[in-house]
Amino acid sequence: MxxxxxxxxxxxxxxxxxxxxxxxxxxxxxxxxxxxxxxxxxxxxxxxxxxxxxxxxxxxxxxxxxxxxxxxxxxxxxxxxxxxxxxxxxxxxxxxxxxxxxxxxxxxxxxxxxxxxxxxxxxxxxxxxxxxxxxxxxxxxxxxxxxxxxxxxxxxxxxxxxxxxxxxxxxxxxxxxxxxxxxxxxxxxxxxxxxxxxxxLAANAFLAQRVSSVNAISALCEATGADVTEVARAVGKDPRIGGRFLDAGVGFGGSCFQKDTLSLVYACECSGLPEAAGYWRQVVAMNDYQKSRFVRRVVSSMFNTVAGKKVAVLGFAFKKGTGDTRESPAIDVCRGLLGERAHVSVYDPMVSEEQIQRDLAPAAAPAKARSRVAVARDAYEAARGAHGVCILTEWDEFRALDYRRIHGGMEKPAFVFDGRNVVDAGELREMGFVVYCVGKPLDEWLSHMPAAA
Known part of the structure; x- marks a missing residue:
């Protein structure tokens, strides 16, 4: 208007x-x-x-x-x-x-x-x-x-x-x-x-389907040593496919993709089209799988337990350029970590502390769990004393952070779990980080620690 x-x-x-x-x-x-x-x-x-x-x-x-x-x-x-x-x-x-x-x-x-x-x-x-x-x-x-x-x-x-x-x-x-x-x-x-x-509905479902498709390929890339960025670039050069919405990550969020895809599922079911409904339902199921797979990778990499450990979460909005947290993958990742009894320190440049606490309240209902959620003023505060850092929103500032400074303030070994492929993994490894990037070849450390079932 x-x-x-x-x-x-x-x-x-x-x-x-x-x-x-x-x-x-x-x-x-x-x-x-x-x-x-x-x-x-x-x-x-x-x-x-x-x-x-x-x-x-x-x-x-x-x-x-x-x-x-x-x-x-x-x-x-x-x-x-x-x-x-x-x-x-x-x-x-x-x-x-x-x-x-x-x-x-x-x-x-x-x-x-x-x-x-x-x-x-x-x-x-x-x-x-x-x-x-x-x-x-x-x-x-x-x-x-x-x-x-x-x-x-x-x-x-x-x-x-x-x-x-x-x-x-x-x-x-x-x-x-x-x-x-x-x-x-x-x-x-x-x-x-x-x-x-x-x-x-169809437009949003098609876009969601592209994200789930590339995320499914990202899992196979990690298992085989392929690089999802290289695969996506090669696939996207086909003009019949194109390169947009082929960035692997921790999953899609926002107010539309899941809601509209599920609405399409329901329309198919009500129209007597169970096979079509099942196809679109799998788009959402794949998105849920990607988020849970990320949490399992964090837990398994850190000696199969994050209980009592501080994990920094950088980014809470569902994507950069907005303060919207509706269906943000960060919510499910944080809830998964809290369920494993981690201490979660969250920083997002556009999301308020009140919004973060409100979104995590269902998982942090008990007083002990609620006490394990902190909201930091910046990325350095969030990462100070942490065992691992999870990057869950592709804010530009996360590309330009002083990761050497961050590494110096973390527990060792220091882990970075990049859910948006924003960091230069090679540079961070030279600093001493153990790095996981979605759909990228795994560190030797991580390759010997498959994601927990």
């Missing part, structure tokens, strides 16, 4: 939310989320044609187009728990839109939703809209955290799905005209509603 306000200065954009503290933050100097370039865009348009308010109903009633961007988490109980999307927030929003509207509106799905959600929303609006005419469109977002502003300013595609009727086509054209103010028309794709809804 901020980018839309920037590119369409004659359109009034009002962002509404029921959380007044969140709205206050959007109106203040410290935005509630970190995204490179976003603060500058917000400050450029805020108070001109971009407004943030908790007066939800009044502004929804006045709007011509309503973008619904509510949370759509995975259900934790009931039918489809662990796979199906919980649409409670979406339904609540749709009922509110119907209740307060006195003029026709275009209602746009921005949240990632299961296929045919628009049909359910149409029914809610039709039965509760007091005769007001609504058109529902699907306009999924393909931005990535950390590069979102650039992705929006110059998108590779904008997807708009609508009904094949006169009113539906008019609604599609209305939204298309907004994007055409700054997006080349050949990048604006129009489809039917169901194709647009499914495209978002």
């Amino acid at each position: 901020a980018v839309m306000a920037l590119k369409c200065p004659d359109i009034e954009v009002v962002v509404v939310d029921v959380s007044r503290p969140r709205i206050d933050a959007w109106n203040g100097d410290h935005l509630p989320i970190f995204e490179p370039g976003l603060a500058e865009v917000v400050k450029a348009r805020r108070g001109k044609n971009l407004f943030f308010t908790a007066d939800v109903e009044r502004h929804v009633a006045d709007a011509d187009i309503v973008f619904v961007s509510v949370n759509t988490p995975t259900k934790t109980r009931g039918l489809g728990a662990g796979k199906a999307v919980d649409l409670a927030y979406w339904e609540s929003a749709a009922r509110m839109v119907a209740d307060v509207s006195h003029s026709g509106k275009v209602v746009v799905e921005k949240s990632t939703v299961p296929v045919r959600t628009a049909e359910a929303i149409e029914k809610i609006l039709a039965h509760n809209g007091h005769g007001v005419e609504f058109q529902v469109l699907s306009n999924p977002e393909f931005l990535a955290e950390g590069t979102a502003v650039g992705d929006l300013l110059c998108p590779d595609r904008v997807l708009i799905g609508g009904r094949d009727s006169a009113a539906g086509r008019n609604a599609v054209q209305t939204l298309r005209d907004v994007y055409a103010r700054w997006v080349p028309v050949d990048r604006i794709i129009t489809t039917n509603l169901w194709s647009a809804e499914l495209s978002k």
Whole structure:
């Protein structure tokens, strides 16, 4: 919405939310989320044609187009728990839109939703809209955290799905005209509603599948002495494959990949397609395996026990360029280490201590376990007195650390477990470190210590 306000200065954009503290933050100097370039865009348009308010109903009633961007988490109980999307927030929003509207509106799905959600929303609006005419469109977002502003300013595609009727086509054209103010028309794709809804799930599942595929190869590389970086570079030179999303690591995270892949699994199951469901389920299973394999490698390398040992964790966000920790691999790795009774010292340049403690609370519920989690002010503090260092987010600063200084302050032998392949393993070995990099040939030390079962 901020980018839309920037590119369409004659359109009034009002962002509404029921959380007044969140709205206050959007109106203040410290935005509630970190995204490179976003603060500058917000400050450029805020108070001109971009407004943030908790007066939800009044502004929804006045709007011509309503973008619904509510949370759509995975259900934790009931039918489809662990796979199906919980649409409670979406339904609540749709009922509110119907209740307060006195003029026709275009209602746009921005949240990632299961296929045919628009049909359910149409029914809610039709039965509760007091005769007001609504058109529902699907306009999924393909931005990535950390590069979102650039992705929006110059998108590779904008997807708009609508009904094949006169009113539906008019609604599609209305939204298309907004994007055409700054997006080349050949990048604006129009489809039917169901194709647009499914495209978002499919796109994220395909990307997740690429990550799981290269991580599966990384395990074989370690077993055979191959180098996953070299393999990925050779494979990625094939133009039919390409080189993006072929970086091996400790696993994918974020709010979308796992949730959307599991939603696709559930859609396949509900459509009577168990083989297709099993295929996509394995993408998530492979991601879980990669995280647990990393923990096993840490434990087995350090004489098959980390009990009572300090392990430094560098990076807690699911990737660099964001403070988002949703489904971050670091959470599962830390929980695995805590389960082995390690003392974990975490440092991340963009994640608060409160967030780290909150994410690790389920694993650290007992007082003794909670006391084994510390949050450091920098990487050197985190590593001081540690037996091992785990690099779990690819922040640029971790490439430039003084590892000789870090080595001097650690217990010996000093281990580095690089879950993002950011360090020069050869240089660190010359300093005296025992180094493990995902998918890379193992140290002689590590090759004699296979990962614990």
